[in-house]
Amino acid sequence: MTGCCRPETLEDALSILSRQGAQVLAGGTDWMVKHGQQGPHGGPVLYIAELAELRQIAVHGGEIHIGAACTLTELLESPLVPDCLKQPLAQMASPAIRNIATIGGNLCNASPAADALPMLSAMDAMLSLRSHKAEERLPAEDFLLAPGKPRLAQGQLLVEIHVPLSPKWDCVYRKVGLRRANSLSKVSFCALSDKKAGYVQDVRIAFGAVAPRVVRSREAEKRILSSGHPLTDDQIQAIAAEYGKLLKPIDDARSSRAYRREVSLRLLKWYLREGMNA
Amino acid sequence: MDETISFVLNGKPASLRTDPLRRLLDILREDFALTGTKEGCGQGECGACAVLLDGQLVNSCLVPAIAVSGKQVLTIEGFRATPRYALLRACFEQAGAVQCGFCTPGMLMAAEALLRRNPAPTQDEIRTALSGNLCRCTGYAAILKAVETAAKEGMER
Ligand SMILES: Cc1cc2nc3c(=O)[nH]c(=O)nc-3n(C[C@H](O)[C@H](O)[C@H](O)COP(=O)(O)OP(=O)(O)OC[C@H]3O[C@@H](n4cnc5c(N)ncnc54)[C@H](O)[C@@H]3O)c2cc1C
Ligand code: FES
Ligand code: FES
8 A cells, every 4th residue: 555545444444554554634633734845755544534433322221321523513513422521522622623633543643641631531532443353441540651652552542532521520621721722632621529418529630731641630639529518628738739749731832831830739729728628 | 647627616617737746725815806705724623714615615725626627616706706704894994803804705605604594693613613714903793793783684684
Protein backbone atom coordinates (compact mmCIF):
# COMPACT_ATOMS: atom_id res chain seq x y z
CA MET A 1 0.00 0.00 0.00
CA THR A 2 1.24 3.43 -0.85
CA GLY A 3 -0.50 6.76 -0.40
CA CYS A 4 -3.83 6.64 1.31
CA CYS A 5 -6.06 3.70 1.84
CA ARG A 6 -9.74 3.63 2.62
CA PRO A 7 -10.79 0.21 3.92
CA GLU A 8 -14.45 -0.82 3.67
CA THR A 9 -14.61 -2.70 6.96
CA LEU A 10 -12.90 -2.74 10.33
CA GLU A 11 -11.55 -6.23 9.55
CA ASP A 12 -9.90 -4.89 6.39
CA ALA A 13 -8.46 -1.95 8.31
CA LEU A 14 -6.99 -4.22 10.98
CA SER A 15 -5.55 -6.63 8.46
CA ILE A 16 -3.87 -3.79 6.55
CA LEU A 17 -2.46 -2.49 9.84
CA SER A 18 -1.17 -5.94 10.76
CA ARG A 19 0.63 -6.42 7.44
CA GLN A 20 2.32 -3.05 7.38
CA GLY A 21 2.57 -0.04 9.57
CA ALA A 22 0.37 2.86 8.55
CA GLN A 23 -0.51 6.23 9.97
CA VAL A 24 -4.11 6.31 11.11
CA LEU A 25 -6.25 9.22 9.97
CA ALA A 26 -9.65 9.85 11.57
CA GLY A 27 -11.24 13.33 11.54
CA GLY A 28 -7.84 14.83 10.81
CA THR A 29 -8.15 17.89 13.06
CA ASP A 30 -4.89 17.04 14.80
CA TRP A 31 -3.36 15.11 11.92
CA MET A 32 -3.89 17.75 9.22
CA VAL A 33 -2.46 20.50 11.40
CA LYS A 34 0.64 18.37 11.87
CA HIS A 35 1.00 16.97 8.35
CA GLY A 36 -1.47 18.79 6.10
CA GLN A 37 0.77 21.23 4.28
CA GLN A 38 3.89 19.15 3.98
CA GLY A 39 3.20 17.62 0.59
CA PRO A 40 4.43 14.02 0.26
CA HIS A 41 3.45 12.23 3.42
CA GLY A 42 5.88 9.81 4.98
CA GLY A 43 4.42 6.33 4.74
CA PRO A 44 0.98 5.01 3.96
CA VAL A 45 -2.12 6.46 5.60
CA LEU A 46 -5.18 4.50 6.72
CA TYR A 47 -8.43 6.50 6.68
CA ILE A 48 -10.85 5.18 9.32
CA ALA A 49 -13.29 8.05 9.89
CA GLU A 50 -16.11 6.46 7.92
CA LEU A 51 -15.91 2.85 9.09
CA ALA A 52 -19.48 1.95 10.12
CA GLU A 53 -18.22 -0.29 12.96
CA LEU A 54 -16.49 2.68 14.57
CA ARG A 55 -19.47 5.01 14.36
CA GLN A 56 -22.04 3.36 16.60
CA ILE A 57 -23.41 4.54 19.90
CA ALA A 58 -25.34 1.86 21.78
CA VAL A 59 -26.16 0.69 25.29
CA HIS A 60 -24.95 -2.78 26.34
CA GLY A 61 -25.50 -4.10 29.84
CA GLY A 62 -25.19 -0.96 31.92
CA GLU A 63 -22.56 0.66 29.72
CA ILE A 64 -22.72 2.93 26.74
CA HIS A 65 -20.42 1.82 23.93
CA ILE A 66 -19.14 4.68 21.81
CA GLY A 67 -17.41 4.00 18.49
CA ALA A 68 -14.00 5.64 18.31
CA ALA A 69 -14.82 7.45 15.06
CA CYS A 70 -17.97 9.15 16.36
CA THR A 71 -17.60 12.88 16.04
CA LEU A 72 -17.93 15.18 19.03
CA THR A 73 -21.08 16.64 17.45
CA GLU A 74 -22.62 13.17 17.11
CA LEU A 75 -21.96 12.50 20.80
CA LEU A 76 -23.37 15.87 21.83
CA GLU A 77 -26.53 15.16 19.82
CA SER A 78 -27.02 11.62 21.11
CA PRO A 79 -29.64 11.14 23.85
CA LEU A 80 -27.68 8.09 25.06
CA VAL A 81 -24.48 9.94 26.02
CA PRO A 82 -24.40 10.98 29.71
CA ASP A 83 -24.43 14.72 30.39
CA CYS A 84 -21.23 14.51 32.42
CA LEU A 85 -19.36 13.44 29.30
CA LYS A 86 -21.08 16.03 27.13
CA GLN A 87 -19.77 18.86 29.30
CA PRO A 88 -16.12 18.62 28.23
CA LEU A 89 -17.05 17.78 24.64
CA ALA A 90 -19.25 20.87 24.35
CA GLN A 91 -16.32 23.07 25.36
CA MET A 92 -13.82 21.61 22.93
CA ALA A 93 -12.66 23.59 19.90
CA SER A 94 -15.46 25.14 17.81
CA PRO A 95 -18.57 23.87 16.00
CA ALA A 96 -16.72 23.34 12.70
CA ILE A 97 -14.09 21.22 14.42
CA ARG A 98 -16.54 19.32 16.59
CA ASN A 99 -18.32 18.31 13.38
CA ILE A 100 -15.31 16.30 12.20
CA ALA A 101 -13.09 15.69 15.25
CA THR A 102 -13.55 12.17 16.65
CA ILE A 103 -13.44 11.13 20.27
CA GLY A 104 -10.98 8.37 19.41
CA GLY A 105 -8.69 10.90 17.76
CA ASN A 106 -8.76 13.04 20.88
CA LEU A 107 -7.59 10.10 23.00
CA CYS A 108 -5.07 8.67 20.53
CA ASN A 109 -3.45 12.02 19.88
CA ALA A 110 -2.43 11.66 23.52
CA SER A 111 -2.04 15.29 24.42
CA PRO A 112 -2.01 15.83 28.20
CA ALA A 113 -4.33 18.77 27.47
CA ALA A 114 -6.88 16.67 25.56
CA ASP A 115 -10.26 17.32 27.10
CA ALA A 116 -12.11 14.01 26.80
CA LEU A 117 -9.75 11.87 28.87
CA PRO A 118 -10.07 13.42 32.36
CA MET A 119 -13.86 13.00 32.43
CA LEU A 120 -13.64 9.49 30.96
CA SER A 121 -11.08 8.59 33.62
CA ALA A 122 -13.27 9.98 36.37
CA MET A 123 -16.22 7.96 35.03
CA ASP A 124 -14.13 4.74 35.05
CA ALA A 125 -14.51 4.35 31.30
CA MET A 126 -12.78 1.41 29.61
CA LEU A 127 -11.23 1.44 26.17
CA SER A 128 -11.53 -1.39 23.72
CA LEU A 129 -8.44 -1.83 21.54
CA ARG A 130 -8.30 -4.25 18.65
CA SER A 131 -5.63 -5.70 16.47
CA HIS A 132 -6.09 -8.22 13.68
CA LYS A 133 -5.80 -11.08 16.17
CA ALA A 134 -6.86 -9.86 19.58
CA GLU A 135 -9.11 -7.58 21.53
CA GLU A 136 -8.09 -5.89 24.76
CA ARG A 137 -9.92 -3.74 27.31
CA LEU A 138 -8.08 -1.29 29.48
CA PRO A 139 -9.03 1.56 31.82
CA ALA A 140 -9.13 4.95 30.06
CA GLU A 141 -7.03 6.23 32.96
CA ASP A 142 -4.10 4.03 31.88
CA PHE A 143 -4.18 4.96 28.20
CA LEU A 144 -1.75 7.87 28.25
CA LEU A 145 1.81 6.67 28.75
CA ALA A 146 3.49 10.02 28.19
CA PRO A 147 2.74 13.16 26.18
CA GLY A 148 2.06 12.03 22.58
CA LYS A 149 2.32 8.34 23.52
CA PRO A 150 -0.93 6.42 23.78
CA ARG A 151 -0.87 2.82 24.98
CA LEU A 152 -1.42 1.43 21.51
CA ALA A 153 0.69 -1.40 20.21
CA GLN A 154 1.73 -1.74 16.59
CA GLY A 155 -1.31 -2.82 14.58
CA GLN A 156 -3.84 -1.77 17.23
CA LEU A 157 -6.77 0.57 16.78
CA LEU A 158 -8.90 2.13 19.46
CA VAL A 159 -12.33 0.81 18.49
CA GLU A 160 -14.71 1.66 21.33
CA ILE A 161 -15.06 3.57 24.55
CA HIS A 162 -17.21 1.93 27.22
CA VAL A 163 -18.72 4.23 29.83
CA PRO A 164 -20.68 2.90 32.86
CA LEU A 165 -24.16 4.40 33.02
CA SER A 166 -24.55 4.16 36.78
CA PRO A 167 -24.43 5.72 39.21
CA LYS A 168 -26.08 8.86 37.87
CA TRP A 169 -23.37 11.32 38.81
CA ASP A 170 -23.82 14.94 39.77
CA CYS A 171 -20.95 16.46 37.90
CA VAL A 172 -18.90 19.58 37.86
CA TYR A 173 -16.60 20.36 34.96
CA ARG A 174 -14.38 23.40 34.67
CA LYS A 175 -12.08 24.13 31.77
CA VAL A 176 -9.68 27.01 32.16
CA GLY A 177 -8.53 28.33 28.79
CA LEU A 178 -7.62 31.61 27.18
CA ARG A 179 -11.06 32.02 25.68
CA ARG A 180 -14.20 29.99 25.27
CA ALA A 181 -13.65 28.63 21.73
CA ASN A 182 -10.61 27.05 20.13
CA SER A 183 -8.35 27.19 23.12
CA LEU A 184 -6.68 24.22 24.68
CA SER A 185 -6.99 23.72 28.41
CA LYS A 186 -4.51 25.31 30.78
CA VAL A 187 -6.21 23.22 33.43
CA SER A 188 -9.34 21.11 33.50
CA PHE A 189 -11.15 19.84 36.56
CA CYS A 190 -13.77 17.07 36.73
CA ALA A 191 -15.62 16.14 39.86
CA LEU A 192 -18.40 13.59 40.18
CA SER A 193 -20.47 12.84 43.20
CA ASP A 194 -23.21 10.35 43.94
CA LYS A 195 -25.59 11.57 46.62
CA LYS A 196 -28.31 9.87 48.53
CA ALA A 197 -30.53 11.80 50.92
CA GLY A 198 -28.18 14.75 50.65
CA TYR A 199 -25.10 12.74 51.65
CA VAL A 200 -22.22 12.04 49.33
CA GLN A 201 -21.89 8.26 48.83
CA ASP A 202 -19.14 8.30 46.26
CA VAL A 203 -16.85 10.86 44.72
CA ARG A 204 -14.40 11.02 41.80
CA ILE A 205 -11.97 13.77 41.00
CA ALA A 206 -9.73 14.14 37.95
CA PHE A 207 -7.44 16.92 36.75
CA GLY A 208 -6.32 17.41 33.14
CA ALA A 209 -3.36 19.32 31.68
CA VAL A 210 -1.45 19.48 34.97
CA ALA A 211 0.70 16.36 34.62
CA PRO A 212 1.85 14.07 31.82
CA ARG A 213 -1.18 11.89 32.60
CA VAL A 214 -4.62 12.51 34.03
CA VAL A 215 -4.37 12.98 37.81
CA ARG A 216 -6.75 10.82 39.81
CA SER A 217 -6.19 9.38 43.28
CA ARG A 218 -8.27 6.57 44.77
CA GLU A 219 -6.71 7.21 48.22
CA ALA A 220 -7.65 10.86 48.21
CA GLU A 221 -11.17 10.03 47.07
CA LYS A 222 -11.51 7.55 49.97
CA ARG A 223 -10.22 10.16 52.35
CA ILE A 224 -12.84 12.65 51.15
CA LEU A 225 -15.58 10.08 51.74
CA SER A 226 -14.36 9.06 55.17
CA SER A 227 -13.78 12.59 56.44
CA GLY A 228 -17.33 13.28 57.55
CA HIS A 229 -19.78 15.87 56.40
CA PRO A 230 -19.25 18.71 55.89
CA LEU A 231 -15.48 18.74 55.59
CA THR A 232 -13.62 21.00 58.00
CA ASP A 233 -11.13 23.58 56.71
CA ASP A 234 -8.27 21.49 58.10
CA GLN A 235 -9.48 18.41 56.29
CA ILE A 236 -9.82 20.40 53.06
CA GLN A 237 -6.26 21.72 53.42
CA ALA A 238 -4.93 18.23 54.04
CA ILE A 239 -6.73 16.78 51.01
CA ALA A 240 -5.50 19.65 48.85
CA ALA A 241 -1.96 18.99 50.04
CA GLU A 242 -2.34 15.35 49.03
CA TYR A 243 -3.42 16.31 45.52
CA GLY A 244 -0.75 19.00 45.44
CA LYS A 245 1.88 16.28 45.50
CA LEU A 246 0.39 14.60 42.45
CA LEU A 247 0.15 17.70 40.26
CA LYS A 248 3.20 18.08 38.01
CA PRO A 249 2.30 21.10 35.89
CA ILE A 250 4.69 22.62 33.37
CA ASP A 251 5.44 26.08 32.02
CA ASP A 252 4.49 26.37 28.36
CA ALA A 253 3.03 28.83 25.87
CA ARG A 254 -0.45 28.39 27.30
CA SER A 255 0.24 28.89 30.99
CA SER A 256 2.71 28.68 33.83
CA ARG A 257 3.39 25.98 36.35
CA ALA A 258 2.45 28.20 39.26
CA TYR A 259 -0.83 29.34 37.73
CA ARG A 260 -1.86 25.80 36.82
CA ARG A 261 -1.15 24.52 40.32
CA GLU A 262 -2.90 27.41 42.05
CA VAL A 263 -6.03 27.23 39.90
CA SER A 264 -6.27 23.44 40.20
CA LEU A 265 -6.08 23.51 43.96
CA ARG A 266 -8.52 26.40 44.25
CA LEU A 267 -11.04 24.55 42.12
CA LEU A 268 -10.56 21.51 44.32
CA LYS A 269 -11.00 23.45 47.55
CA TRP A 270 -14.07 25.22 46.22
CA TYR A 271 -15.53 21.85 45.26
CA LEU A 272 -14.87 20.29 48.64
CA ARG A 273 -16.25 23.32 50.47
CA GLU A 274 -19.31 24.09 48.32
CA GLY A 275 -19.55 22.39 44.94
CA MET A 276 -19.85 18.86 46.26
CA ASN A 277 -22.71 19.70 48.58
CA ALA A 278 -24.68 21.89 46.19
CA MET B 1 -0.29 8.65 -5.33
CA ASP B 2 -3.19 10.46 -6.96
CA GLU B 3 -6.70 9.09 -6.81
CA THR B 4 -9.98 10.05 -8.40
CA ILE B 5 -12.17 11.90 -5.94
CA SER B 6 -15.80 12.52 -6.90
CA PHE B 7 -18.22 14.67 -4.98
CA VAL B 8 -21.00 17.20 -5.48
CA LEU B 9 -19.80 20.79 -5.54
CA ASN B 10 -22.39 23.52 -5.20
CA GLY B 11 -25.05 21.20 -6.55
CA LYS B 12 -23.07 19.88 -9.55
CA PRO B 13 -21.10 16.65 -9.87
CA ALA B 14 -17.36 17.25 -9.66
CA SER B 15 -14.42 14.92 -10.05
CA LEU B 16 -10.67 15.28 -10.06
CA ARG B 17 -7.46 13.29 -9.76
CA THR B 18 -5.47 14.43 -6.80
CA ASP B 19 -3.51 13.47 -3.69
CA PRO B 20 -6.19 12.10 -1.31
CA LEU B 21 -4.54 13.98 1.54
CA ARG B 22 -4.66 17.34 -0.20
CA ARG B 23 -6.65 19.98 1.64
CA LEU B 24 -10.17 20.68 0.40
CA LEU B 25 -9.27 24.38 0.72
CA ASP B 26 -6.55 24.04 -1.94
CA ILE B 27 -8.76 21.98 -4.23
CA LEU B 28 -11.50 24.60 -4.10
CA ARG B 29 -9.18 27.54 -4.68
CA GLU B 30 -6.65 26.03 -7.09
CA ASP B 31 -8.58 23.43 -9.08
CA PHE B 32 -12.04 25.00 -9.12
CA ALA B 33 -11.07 28.70 -8.86
CA LEU B 34 -13.55 29.14 -6.01
CA THR B 35 -11.57 31.80 -4.21
CA GLY B 36 -14.39 32.97 -1.93
CA THR B 37 -13.14 30.36 0.52
CA LYS B 38 -10.17 32.04 2.25
CA GLU B 39 -7.10 30.77 4.00
CA GLY B 40 -6.46 32.63 7.24
CA CYS B 41 -4.55 30.43 9.65
CA GLY B 42 -4.44 27.06 7.87
CA GLN B 43 -4.80 25.41 11.29
CA GLY B 44 -8.47 25.29 12.07
CA GLU B 45 -8.45 28.37 14.28
CA CYS B 46 -10.06 31.15 12.25
CA GLY B 47 -12.97 29.82 10.19
CA ALA B 48 -12.09 31.86 7.06
CA CYS B 49 -12.03 28.61 5.08
CA ALA B 50 -15.41 27.35 6.31
CA VAL B 51 -17.69 25.47 3.92
CA LEU B 52 -20.57 23.06 4.41
CA LEU B 53 -19.83 19.34 4.01
CA ASP B 54 -23.07 17.35 3.81
CA GLY B 55 -24.74 20.35 5.42
CA GLN B 56 -22.32 20.60 8.33
CA LEU B 57 -19.90 23.44 8.92
CA VAL B 58 -16.25 22.38 8.51
CA ASN B 59 -12.93 24.15 8.13
CA SER B 60 -11.74 23.18 4.65
CA CYS B 61 -8.08 23.62 5.67
CA LEU B 62 -8.46 20.54 7.89
CA VAL B 63 -10.42 18.37 5.49
CA PRO B 64 -8.41 16.00 3.27
CA ALA B 65 -9.74 15.18 -0.20
CA ILE B 66 -10.46 11.60 0.84
CA ALA B 67 -13.02 12.82 3.38
CA VAL B 68 -14.95 14.65 0.64
CA SER B 69 -15.41 11.68 -1.64
CA GLY B 70 -19.12 10.99 -2.24
CA LYS B 71 -20.25 14.00 -0.23
CA GLN B 72 -21.84 17.39 -0.94
CA VAL B 73 -19.76 20.54 -0.63
CA LEU B 74 -21.35 23.99 -0.48
CA THR B 75 -19.06 27.02 -0.74
CA ILE B 76 -19.95 30.69 -0.52
CA GLU B 77 -20.25 30.73 -4.34
CA GLY B 78 -22.97 28.06 -4.22
CA PHE B 79 -24.67 29.61 -1.21
CA ARG B 80 -24.94 32.94 -3.09
CA ALA B 81 -27.76 31.55 -5.20
CA THR B 82 -30.09 31.11 -2.21
CA PRO B 83 -32.69 33.42 -0.64
CA ARG B 84 -31.05 33.16 2.78
CA TYR B 85 -27.81 34.46 1.34
CA ALA B 86 -29.67 37.51 0.04
CA LEU B 87 -31.18 38.07 3.47
CA LEU B 88 -27.89 37.60 5.34
CA ARG B 89 -26.09 39.84 2.90
CA ALA B 90 -28.63 42.63 3.41
CA CYS B 91 -28.39 42.27 7.19
CA PHE B 92 -24.56 42.27 7.15
CA GLU B 93 -24.65 45.45 5.04
CA GLN B 94 -27.16 47.18 7.28
CA ALA B 95 -25.31 46.29 10.45
CA GLY B 96 -21.93 47.37 9.08
CA ALA B 97 -20.67 43.86 9.73
CA VAL B 98 -18.11 43.89 6.92
CA GLN B 99 -14.88 45.84 6.70
CA CYS B 100 -12.12 44.10 4.78
CA GLY B 101 -14.42 41.16 4.10
CA PHE B 102 -11.82 38.44 4.57
CA CYS B 103 -13.76 36.69 7.31
CA THR B 104 -17.16 37.31 5.74
CA PRO B 105 -17.56 34.18 3.59
CA GLY B 106 -16.74 32.02 6.62
CA MET B 107 -19.07 34.05 8.86
CA LEU B 108 -21.88 33.62 6.32
CA MET B 109 -21.32 29.86 6.07
CA ALA B 110 -21.34 29.58 9.87
CA ALA B 111 -24.55 31.62 10.02
CA GLU B 112 -26.12 29.42 7.34
CA ALA B 113 -25.10 26.23 9.18
CA LEU B 114 -26.87 27.61 12.26
CA LEU B 115 -30.03 28.93 10.63
CA ARG B 116 -30.60 25.73 8.64
CA ARG B 117 -30.96 23.78 11.85
CA ASN B 118 -32.21 26.44 14.16
CA PRO B 119 -34.15 29.24 12.44
CA ALA B 120 -34.85 31.06 15.72
CA PRO B 121 -31.57 30.94 17.67
CA THR B 122 -30.96 32.69 20.97
CA GLN B 123 -28.09 35.19 21.25
CA ASP B 124 -26.09 32.56 23.03
CA GLU B 125 -26.67 30.05 20.26
CA ILE B 126 -25.53 32.63 17.70
CA ARG B 127 -22.37 33.29 19.69
CA THR B 128 -21.61 29.59 19.91
CA ALA B 129 -22.29 29.05 16.21
CA LEU B 130 -19.85 31.82 15.25
CA SER B 131 -17.32 31.02 17.97
CA GLY B 132 -14.85 29.42 15.56
CA ASN B 133 -14.77 32.43 13.22
CA LEU B 134 -12.32 35.25 13.83
CA CYS B 135 -12.67 38.80 12.50
CA ARG B 136 -9.76 41.17 12.85
CA CYS B 137 -11.66 44.29 11.78
CA THR B 138 -15.19 44.90 12.97
CA GLY B 139 -15.38 43.69 16.49
CA TYR B 140 -18.05 41.08 16.76
CA ALA B 141 -21.07 43.08 17.90
CA ALA B 142 -22.07 44.10 14.37
CA ILE B 143 -21.73 40.56 13.07
CA LEU B 144 -23.81 39.09 15.89
CA LYS B 145 -26.41 41.79 15.30
CA ALA B 146 -26.53 40.98 11.58
CA VAL B 147 -27.19 37.30 12.21
CA GLU B 148 -29.77 38.09 14.86
CA THR B 149 -31.61 40.40 12.49
CA ALA B 150 -31.46 37.84 9.70
CA ALA B 151 -32.97 35.22 12.00
CA LYS B 152 -35.80 37.58 13.01
CA GLU B 153 -36.55 38.64 9.46
CA GLY B 154 -36.32 35.07 8.25
CA MET B 155 -38.97 34.01 10.77
CA GLU B 156 -41.29 36.83 9.67
CA ARG B 157 -41.23 35.80 6.03
C1 LIG C 1 -8.44 24.89 16.36
C2 LIG C 1 -8.43 23.63 17.15
C3 LIG C 1 -8.97 23.62 18.43
C4 LIG C 1 -8.94 22.47 19.20
N1 LIG C 1 -9.48 22.51 20.46
C5 LIG C 1 -9.40 21.42 21.23
C6 LIG C 1 -9.92 21.47 22.58
O1 LIG C 1 -10.48 22.47 23.03
N2 LIG C 1 -9.76 20.35 23.36
C7 LIG C 1 -9.16 19.22 22.89
O2 LIG C 1 -9.06 18.26 23.64
N3 LIG C 1 -8.70 19.15 21.62
C8 LIG C 1 -8.81 20.22 20.79
N4 LIG C 1 -8.31 20.16 19.51
C9 LIG C 1 -7.64 18.93 19.06
C10 LIG C 1 -8.46 17.97 18.19
O3 LIG C 1 -9.51 18.62 17.53
C11 LIG C 1 -9.01 16.80 18.99
O4 LIG C 1 -7.97 16.15 19.64
C12 LIG C 1 -9.79 15.81 18.11
O5 LIG C 1 -10.71 15.10 18.90
C13 LIG C 1 -8.91 14.83 17.35
O6 LIG C 1 -9.73 13.92 16.63
P1 LIG C 1 -9.53 13.64 15.05
O7 LIG C 1 -10.55 12.66 14.66
O8 LIG C 1 -9.52 14.91 14.30
O9 LIG C 1 -8.08 12.98 15.08
P2 LIG C 1 -6.97 12.82 13.95
O10 LIG C 1 -6.30 14.11 13.72
O11 LIG C 1 -7.54 12.11 12.77
O12 LIG C 1 -6.00 11.81 14.71
C14 LIG C 1 -5.28 12.20 15.87
C15 LIG C 1 -4.27 11.11 16.23
O13 LIG C 1 -4.91 9.94 16.71
C16 LIG C 1 -4.64 8.80 15.89
N5 LIG C 1 -5.92 8.07 15.81
C17 LIG C 1 -7.14 8.62 15.54
N6 LIG C 1 -8.13 7.71 15.70
C18 LIG C 1 -7.53 6.55 16.08
C19 LIG C 1 -8.02 5.25 16.42
N7 LIG C 1 -9.33 4.97 16.41
N8 LIG C 1 -7.12 4.28 16.76
C20 LIG C 1 -5.79 4.56 16.79
N9 LIG C 1 -5.27 5.78 16.50
C21 LIG C 1 -6.13 6.77 16.14
C22 LIG C 1 -4.12 9.35 14.61
O14 LIG C 1 -3.20 8.46 14.03
C23 LIG C 1 -3.45 10.63 15.06
O15 LIG C 1 -2.16 10.37 15.54
C24 LIG C 1 -8.36 21.29 18.69
C25 LIG C 1 -7.84 21.28 17.40
C26 LIG C 1 -7.87 22.43 16.63
C27 LIG C 1 -7.31 22.39 15.23
S1 FES D 1 -7.75 28.80 7.37
FE1 FES D 1 -8.96 27.14 8.00
S2 FES D 1 -9.57 27.71 9.97
FE2 FES D 1 -8.19 29.29 9.45
S1 FES E 1 -14.11 42.17 8.15
FE1 FES E 1 -11.96 42.04 8.09
S2 FES E 1 -11.60 40.17 9.09
FE2 FES E 1 -13.67 40.46 9.42
